[in-house]
Amino acid sequence: MARPALKKLATGPPDAKEEIIRLCSRGHLKDALHHRFRDGLWSEPGLFSHIFRACRALPLLGQLHAFAATSGAAADRFTANHLLLAYADLGDFANARKLFERIPRRNVMSWNILIGGYIKNGDLETARKLFDEMPARNVATWNAMVTGLTNSGLNEESLGFFLAMRREGMQPDEFGLGSLFRCCAALRDVVSGQQVHAYVVRSGLDRDMCVGSSMAHMYMRCGFLGDGEAVLRALPSLNIVSCNTIIAGRTQNGDSEGALHYFCMIRGAGMEVNAVTFVSAITSCSDLAALAQGQQVHAQAIKAGVDKVEPVMTSLVHMYSRCGCLGDSERVFFGYNGTDLVVCSAMISAYGFHGHGQKAVDLFKQMMAGGAEPNEITFLTLLYACSHSGLKDEGMECFEIMTKTCGLQPSVKHYTCLVDLLGRLGHLNEAEALILSMPMRPDAIIWKTLLSACKNRKNFDMAERISERVIELDPYDSASYVLLSNIRATSSRWEDVSMLRETMRKHNVRKEPGVSWVEFKGKVHQFCTGDKSHARQQEIDECLEEMMAKIRQCGYAPDMSMVFHDMEDEEKEVSLTHHSEKLAIAFAFLSLPEGVPIRIMKNLRVCDDCHVAIKLMSKLFGLLSFHPVIWHETECSGVQRVVSLYGLSPGSVGN
Structure with a gap:
C-alpha cells in the first residue's frame, strides 16, 4: 500500500509556493505572477523576494512595489530589502533612495545593498559617503568598498581601507582577500602582498582555493614566478583556475616555453580547459613566434568551441600577425561578426605591425561609419600604425579626432607615437616641440624615442642634448646608454665611448644581449x-x-x-x-x-x-x-x- 501512495506523491501537483519560486529562478516572471494571482498568495511576503529578483523592467517593478505596499508586505524589512536590491540592480537610485529612507528599522543589509548598487554603477563618491554615514558595518560592507576601489583602479585607497578594516578589528573573508591580492598585483607591490599573505597564513585561509589562486597571481604579476607556483603547489588540489594562473604567470614572466609545456601537460591529463587557458597559450605562441604550435592551439580552440570568444580571437589575430601571417590574421578577423573594440584594435595593430598603415586607417573609418565608439586603446594602435607607415597627415588627423571629436584625453603613449612618426620622417625639431608642449610630464620612453630618431637621422648635437634628459629620468636603463654609445662610436669618439661604458659599469647597468x-x-x-x-x-x-x-x-x-x-x-x-x-x-x-x-x-x-x-x-x-x-x-x-x-x-x- 505504501508504494502506490509514494508514486502518487511523486507525480502529484507541486506546492504553489515552490512552483512560484521555481518559475522565478528560471526567469519566468509572467507565469510566476499568474500563479500568484490564481492562488491568492499575495499575503505571503516571503514570495515577493523571489519575484523582485526575477524582475528586469522598471515599469513592472513599480507595479510590483505598489502591490507589495497594498498588501502590507512592503512593511516587512526582509521584503523591502529585496525590493531595494531590485531598484539598485536596475539603476533606479531615485526610487531606491526613497525606499531606503522608508524602510522600517534599517539594518546593515539595507545599507550594504545601497552601497553595493552605487559601486556597481561606478559612483564611488556616493558609496563612500554612505559608508561614512553608516551606524554599524560588517565584513560585507568593507569587502564591497575594497572590491569597488580595486575594480576602479584606486588600488592605494583599497589598501588603505584594508588597514582601516583591521584597525576596527574586522577579519576579512576570502572574497575581500582576493580583491586585496588583485590590488597588490596591479600596484606590483609585493611587500604589501607578502604582509597580506602573512595574515592569510595566520587566519588559516592559505589552503583556500580562491585565496590561493589570487595570492599566486599577485606573486607572478610582481615577477616572483617561483613563489607563485609554490603557493599553488601547497593547495589541496589544482583546478582550472589555478592552472590558468600558472600558465598566465609563466607567459607574463617571459617563460613562454614553460607556459606551453604546462598547457600541453594539463591537456594530456584530460583537464577541461576554457577560453582563459587558450588566451595564455596563444599569447605564448605569439611571444615565441611559434606558428606551428599556434596553429595547433587554434585547432584545439575550434574543437573546444571557444574560437569565436572575443579574447581568444584577439589573441589569434595578434599571434598570426607576430608570426608574419597577416592573411591568417585577416581570416580570423573577418570571420568575426561582432563589433568588439578590442578585436578591431588588434587588427588595426596587425596592419600597423606589417606596415599597412593605410589599411589600418581604412578599417578605423569603417568602424566609425558603423557607429563604433573608439577608445584610447583603439587610437593608440591607430597612431602606432600611422607612425610605422610614415602617414603624418593621417596620424595628425586621427589625433585630432581623438581629442576633439571623441573628447578623449591622450596619454604619454599617444604622444610617443606622434613623436615616433615625426622622428621617422626627420621632423626632429617638431617632435621635440611636441614633447615640450605636452600637458603632462614626459617620461623616459618618449625621450628615448626621439633619441633613437636623432641617431637614425645622424643629428648628433641634438642626440647629446636629448641623452642627458633620458639618463636623468632613467639612469639604470641600458637602452639609453647604448644609443648614446652608438652615436659617439659613429663619430669615432672612442674615448667618449669608453667613458660612457665605464659609467655603465659603475651604475651596474648591463646591455641586453641580442x-x-x-x-x-x-x-x-x-x-x-x-x-x-x-x-x-x-x-x-x-x-x-x-x-x-x-x-x-x-x-x-x-x-x-x-x-x-x-x-x-x-x-x-x-x-x-x-x-x-x-x-x-x-x-x-x-x-x-x-x-x-x-x-x-x-x-x-x-x-x-x-x-x-x-x-x-x-x-x-x-x-x-x-x-x-x-x-x-x-x-x-x-x-x-x-x-x-x-x-x-x-x-x-x-x-
Whole structure:
C-alpha cells in the first residue's frame, strides 16, 4: 500500500509556493505572477523576494512595489530589502533612495545593498559617503568598498581601507582577500602582498582555493614566478583556475616555453580547459613566434568551441600577425561578426605591425561609419600604425579626432607615437616641440624615442642634448646608454665611448644581449651574436660563409658603421657576419625543407647591415616575402622591448 501512495506523491501537483519560486529562478516572471494571482498568495511576503529578483523592467517593478505596499508586505524589512536590491540592480537610485529612507528599522543589509548598487554603477563618491554615514558595518560592507576601489583602479585607497578594516578589528573573508591580492598585483607591490599573505597564513585561509589562486597571481604579476607556483603547489588540489594562473604567470614572466609545456601537460591529463587557458597559450605562441604550435592551439580552440570568444580571437589575430601571417590574421578577423573594440584594435595593430598603415586607417573609418565608439586603446594602435607607415597627415588627423571629436584625453603613449612618426620622417625639431608642449610630464620612453630618431637621422648635437634628459629620468636603463654609445662610436669618439661604458659599469647597468630564435620541429633554437654553442655550429658557419660570399658578388659591402667597437676592419666584418639573426637564418636554411617559410624573431632592433644583407639573401636564395617589421618601444600592448620579425619563404623575391 505504501508504494502506490509514494508514486502518487511523486507525480502529484507541486506546492504553489515552490512552483512560484521555481518559475522565478528560471526567469519566468509572467507565469510566476499568474500563479500568484490564481492562488491568492499575495499575503505571503516571503514570495515577493523571489519575484523582485526575477524582475528586469522598471515599469513592472513599480507595479510590483505598489502591490507589495497594498498588501502590507512592503512593511516587512526582509521584503523591502529585496525590493531595494531590485531598484539598485536596475539603476533606479531615485526610487531606491526613497525606499531606503522608508524602510522600517534599517539594518546593515539595507545599507550594504545601497552601497553595493552605487559601486556597481561606478559612483564611488556616493558609496563612500554612505559608508561614512553608516551606524554599524560588517565584513560585507568593507569587502564591497575594497572590491569597488580595486575594480576602479584606486588600488592605494583599497589598501588603505584594508588597514582601516583591521584597525576596527574586522577579519576579512576570502572574497575581500582576493580583491586585496588583485590590488597588490596591479600596484606590483609585493611587500604589501607578502604582509597580506602573512595574515592569510595566520587566519588559516592559505589552503583556500580562491585565496590561493589570487595570492599566486599577485606573486607572478610582481615577477616572483617561483613563489607563485609554490603557493599553488601547497593547495589541496589544482583546478582550472589555478592552472590558468600558472600558465598566465609563466607567459607574463617571459617563460613562454614553460607556459606551453604546462598547457600541453594539463591537456594530456584530460583537464577541461576554457577560453582563459587558450588566451595564455596563444599569447605564448605569439611571444615565441611559434606558428606551428599556434596553429595547433587554434585547432584545439575550434574543437573546444571557444574560437569565436572575443579574447581568444584577439589573441589569434595578434599571434598570426607576430608570426608574419597577416592573411591568417585577416581570416580570423573577418570571420568575426561582432563589433568588439578590442578585436578591431588588434587588427588595426596587425596592419600597423606589417606596415599597412593605410589599411589600418581604412578599417578605423569603417568602424566609425558603423557607429563604433573608439577608445584610447583603439587610437593608440591607430597612431602606432600611422607612425610605422610614415602617414603624418593621417596620424595628425586621427589625433585630432581623438581629442576633439571623441573628447578623449591622450596619454604619454599617444604622444610617443606622434613623436615616433615625426622622428621617422626627420621632423626632429617638431617632435621635440611636441614633447615640450605636452600637458603632462614626459617620461623616459618618449625621450628615448626621439633619441633613437636623432641617431637614425645622424643629428648628433641634438642626440647629446636629448641623452642627458633620458639618463636623468632613467639612469639604470641600458637602452639609453647604448644609443648614446652608438652615436659617439659613429663619430669615432672612442674615448667618449669608453667613458660612457665605464659609467655603465659603475651604475651596474648591463646591455641586453641580442638574441634571435627560430622554431624547428616544435623546438625553439636561440642564437647570440658570436655564439659557438649550437650543436650544428660548424655547418652553420660554413653555410653562412657561403651565403655571405654569394651576396658580396651581388653588391653587398659590410657596413662598418654598425660595429660600435674600436677594432680593425677585418674584425668588424667577422663581427657583422656573426650577428644573431644571420646565424638563425643560416640554421633555418639548413634545417627547414624547401617551400617552408623562414621566420626569425629577435629581441632587439635589427641593424642596418643585417637589413641589407637579408634583403640580398632573400633575392639570391629565393627566400621569399621578406618584410622587416619593427615592433617599437611605443607598442600599445605595453611591451617595452623592440622586436624585429622576418617572414622569409623560399620562392619569391624580397623587398
